[in-house]
């Protein structure tokens with residue numbers, strides 16, 4: 001059986017690490033992107049896993065990482081654009097530099113990554129793109145999440161735009177839109193107990209399901225919440 005290859009950004013910790021562990025269990029070959037690959041000494045999937053440098057602020061690094069992936073595995077079946085950041089400022093407090101940084105990491109880098117992998121994603125007629133967006137891509141919950149939400153609304157639109165561009169080529173794209181997930185990001189933002197938040201391992205299970213669904217059962221967005229909100 002052909003072993004499918006997934007590229008996962010931000011795979012060193014948090015949601016990305018959970019996705020990597022889950023996909024390794026499910027038999028995927030992994031190409032993991034991170035800023036400090038030298039720090040990941042025991043990657044999920046063992047020596048078969050490729051661990052590569054990827055820095056979303058270095059605009060050459062997505063193409064370089066995709067190139068190394070193809071060199072090693074000869075194929076790319078899925079891109080999981082997970083790396084992301086939050087700047088907890090209101091849009092009034094934030095300056096142009098804050099906005100540029102959030103768009104570079106949360107929007108432009110995922111798009112560059114998908115574009116670098118595109119010739120390979122389209123080759124099989126069953127490519128998959130999953131983006132880690134947020135419920136902040138669907139609603140603005142507070143003033144301090146407003147700047148982040150601005151970038152995540154763009155990330156959600158970009159995901160739908162990739163979905164439109166890839167549909168006839170067999171590429172199926174899904175935006176994962178969680179509320180608080182118990183990782184460093186959320187734990188630094190709220191007093192809520194980690195056990196009361198969505199777990200990274202549950203997000204990973206959803207990613208595994210999405211990657212396995214056939215082209216005829218594609219899910220465009222998955223909103224996930226650990227609390228009750230009016231719309232989501």
Ligand SMILES: NC(=O)c1ccc[n+]([C@@H]2O[C@H](COP(=O)([O-])OP(=O)(O)OC[C@H]3O[C@@H](n4cnc5c(N)ncnc54)[C@H](OP(=O)(O)O)[C@@H]3O)[C@@H](O)[C@H]2O)c1
Nearest residue numbers: 010014015035055056083084132134180181183184185186
């Ligand atoms: N946690 C939540 O509540 C939550 C909710 C909704 C959506 N999300 C989204 O889910 C994704 C994963 O978040 P998480 O919860 O796992 O956060 P996290 O624990 O803070 O991890 C963030 C990951 O992104 C990487 N990253 C940040 N800036 C980067 C850059 N310039 N270049 C390359 N990698 C970079 C980090 O790498 P380093 O280790 O090098 O910093 C880390 O691997 C993000 O897109 C986030 O916006 C999170």
